[in-house]
Amino acid sequence: MKLSPRHLRSLTKCLVPFCSFPPITSSCHPFSSQTQLTPQSFPPRVSFKPGTGNDQEQLINRLCRDNRFVEAIEILCQQKRLKDAVQLVEHRVQRPSVAIYSTLLQFCLRQRALEEGKSVHELIKLSNFVPGIFILNKILDLFCKCGSLEDARKLFDEMRERDLCSWNTLISGYAKTGRIGEARKLFDEMTETDDFSWSAMVSGYVRHNKPADALELFRLMQKNGKLVSNKFTVSSALSAAASIQSLCLGKEIHGHIVRSGWDSDAVVWSALSDMYGKCGSLDEARYVFDRTLERDVVSWTAMIDRYFGDGRWEEGFLLFSDLLKSGIKPNEFTFAGVLNACTQKTIEAIGKQVHGYMMRLGFDPFSFAASALVHMYSKCGNMESAYKVFKWLPRPDLVSWTSLINGFAQNGQPHEALRLFELLLKTGTKPDHVTFMGVLSACTHAGLVDRGLRYFRSIKEQHGLTYTADQYACVIDLLSRAGRFGEAEDIISNMTMKPDKFVWASLLGGCRIHGNLDLAKQAAEALFEIEPENAATYIALANIYATAGEWSEVARIRKMMDEKGVVKKPGMSWIDMKRKTHVFLVGDQSHPRSKEIYDFLGEMSKKMKEEGYVPDTEFVLHDVEEEQKEQNVFYHSEKLAVAFGIISTPPGTPIKVFKNLRTCVDCHTAIKLISKITERKIVIRDSARFHYFEGGSCSCKDYW
Incomplete structure (x- = not known):
């Protein structure tokens, strides 16, 4: 909604001492895109009497609190109409105070109501009111926070007077939206800077993946003796050090934090722990974590995930247990991380305990932690529980569908997997590459070659997806297991990418089943070039030779392994x-x-x-x-x-x-x-x- 000059002129023709209007209906809500500003748009309880400034401010405040911005703005429209017509009526109209404009702009900022804010700005320009820098900075802030940077820059250039807040507001707006070059250009033009100026630039560089520039600017800030970095600046600098995994730089910043007295701040300590964790110094990350006074669920979850990411499973599970004892409630990110760890280690017992805690806590069935629960049960082979959780979800997402399809495929129920896939298509949910891997795997385990080929062709022809290397490997496995080597070779020769090790390994596996020695040699030679250190290729080829009774070839393969230092992976x-x-x-x-x-x-x-x-x-x-x-x-x-x-x-x-x-x-x-x-x-x-x-x-x- 925008009040144009034409609209304002039309409103001026309808001057009345006070106005009463019919009630607003749901179809003309102030935030509706169909809202038209007419005298009939407002409820009867809103009446305007000229000359009562305090009453006007109170009324505007009340309307803003009720999110009735359009009506609040109309109060100003009526006031301007009366002021313009003062020669026609013998009544002195009070000019809107700064407080009225400030109140309207403040509520627009809070609600990110860009169009309403523009209307207030336009009213200011059309009136005789000359806004001070305080009001203009509010408008500038509104434009930046709502992403209207062209309007913000235009206003900035028109401002006769600018203070530090004006510069910082526009720099922050540019930095947050990725226009980091324009932000830096403005920053370099500033004759005076403060902590916020530097923090906006450093955090902007970090946010948009320019950690080296962030660290360079942070060093420059440290050289400026007049400035003391704040917790947001040092947190951004720590994030930059973490992103390039520079433990040395991170420790330098840690020293700066201690010297500056920020070592007791929860935000800084959380960033410090995160830096040590991402730089691979997990014990130091835990040291910082243990000494953080205000640990929230985010810091707990991050530390738990660091242990899992580093393969220190037991410590991760123990820390999760400590979290439960602390009284802080885990969130969906915590649950998803722990369940994914249970999935990777196939630890169903802990996964069940987590499930029980989630139910007692009353977790959101729409969260992705619910999908992680389906995935965990599927990977642990408990398809009964996986299916129960799945049916309990109000609207299962694609991850849940895919986990269940893959689970049934890997757990000896391929026909159930294919039934679910057909049901998925009926819901209108679009399958992705991972979903089709489960479908092709189900066909492979059930020996459904022709059906598997139909699904394979549908990936491109019906669903508009491109084939992946994994899908090629799966269909080659399907054909090779069935002994249909001619079709397998045709697909390999027509692949849109170079066959990888999984494609050749699938072909080699089929050759082992059917004793196809000639094709096995071809597949093995390709694998020797791709990964000569993989013992599985040598063992598979040796097995085929052993089946054929060619023991001299078996001895030759074993000699090759010895000469190349290839060691068989122990069962x-x-x-x-x-x-x-x-x-x-x-x-x-x-x-x-x-x-x-x-x-x-x-x-x-x-x-x-x-x-x-x-x-x-x-x-x-x-x-x-x-x-x-x-x-x-x-x-x-x-x-x-x-x-x-x-x-x-x-x-x-x-x-x-x-x-x-x-x-x-x-x-x-x-x-x-x-x-x-x-x-x-x-x-x-x-x-x-x-x-x-x-x-x-x-x-x-x-x-x-």
């Missing part, structure tokens, strides 16, 4: 038992209950052979006696972890084991039989997916 499995993680390697005998574990597996071996179990030694690399091969495969790490879980828990207790590599064929067969013999539900999460073993079968249906 490792772990199981959480009574808040302690037990880790096992192949043939591991270091566990305190090692004898019991091996005795149990010996008994299992006899019972399994009675069920028809024959050890699968196809991929044992060494050309050794069959009995030695059987021993090599029977004491793989996941078998040891499963055995420990069974002997350590009551009958019927589910067992969950994690492994850093894909589970081998022999372990997969053996654990199916162990689940049947012991009548246990056994869950193995390998590097690719979850396997749910129960009653002698697996959720993957032996397709992995």
Whole structure:
């Protein structure tokens, strides 16, 4: 809404001693874009009587408090009309006081009401009132805070008198909106500066990713003996040091803080702790954090996240526990950070505790912490809980949908994942690249090749997305597992980008399944060029040679590994038992209950052979006696972890084991039989997916 000169002239024709107007309806609310300023726009309780200045100010104040800016401004319009017509009526009209203009502008500032503020400015210009620098600075501040910098600069240039506040206001406006060059030019033109001037420039450089310029200006400020930096300046300087990860500069600023007496300020100490954390000096960050007198939820959350980001999981969880004891309520950022840590470490027990606390606290189901909860349960393999949380959300976001789709795909329920994806499309939510990774993964795990290809084509044709390297790798995996190598090669040759290691690794994995030696050599050669230090390529190729009985080639591959210093990543499995993680390697005998574990597996071996179990030694690399091969495969790490879980828990207790590599064929067969013999539900999460073993079968249906 803007009062034009034409509009004001039309209002002047309707002069009356006082005006009464019909009530405002919702359709002509003062902030409505359709609002038209007419005499019929205002409620009957607003009446204007000329010559009562105090009453006018009180009325304007009351209207402003009710956010009825249009009516407040109309009071000034009526006053000006009467003043212009004083020769027609024998009544002296009091000129609006500075307080009236100041009040209106102050409320416009508070509400960021730019158009209403412009109307007040226009009324000032059309009247005979000559505003002082105080009023002009308020208008300038309004323009800057509302982002109307062209109007602000025009007003600044028109001002006959400017004070330090005028310069600082415009510099701050430029700096906050990214016009840092114009801000610096104004700054350099100033004949007098204060702490605010320097702080605005330093923080502006930091905000717009110019940390070196911020630090250079901060040093220049320190050389100016007349100025003492404030807490916002030093906080910005610390942020600059943190962004370039300069611990040395950060410590220099820390020294300046101590000398200047800012070492007791909560804002400064929070920035100081953040600087040490981002510069990798986590212990010093904790030292500062512990000595901060006023720690709010933001500083607690930042410190917890620093521990998680540095891989110091236990300290992060312990600090979160301390936060709960402190009486300060975590916010959604805190919960999301802790849940993401639980997801990365697959620690469902702590995730459940966090979930319980969130429910007691009454957290917002629209927050992204709710999505993190769905993601945590999905990654930990608890799809029942993940789905319950998902259904509880009023409006699940794309992250929640995607987490659930990926979760079902990795947890042996690919058809449920695809059902959810079709439901997602019906809601009108647009899938992204990560969503399609879950869809393609579901098709891969279920062997739905043609359906997977349709989804792959739809990424570009129906949804207008470009293919990613991960999507290419997933569709190559889908085709290679099915033995459709011709189609896989066609896609690789027509890729819009150079095939990466994941594409070639997917092709190599399919060649291992189907024994395609020639194509395996091609894929391996490409991988040797991309990452010659990765032992997985050598092992996969050696396995294919071993299957073909070409032991000389197996020996050649092992010699290559020795010459290049390539070391095979050891298979490792772990199981959480009574808040302690037990880790096992192949043939591991270091566990305190090692004898019991091996005795149990010996008994299992006899019972399994009675069920028809024959050890699968196809991929044992060494050309050794069959009995030695059987021993090599029977004491793989996941078998040891499963055995420990069974002997350590009551009958019927589910067992969950994690492994850093894909589970081998022999372990997969053996654990199916162990689940049947012991009548246990056994869950193995390998590097690719979850396997749910129960009653002698697996959720993957032996397709992995």
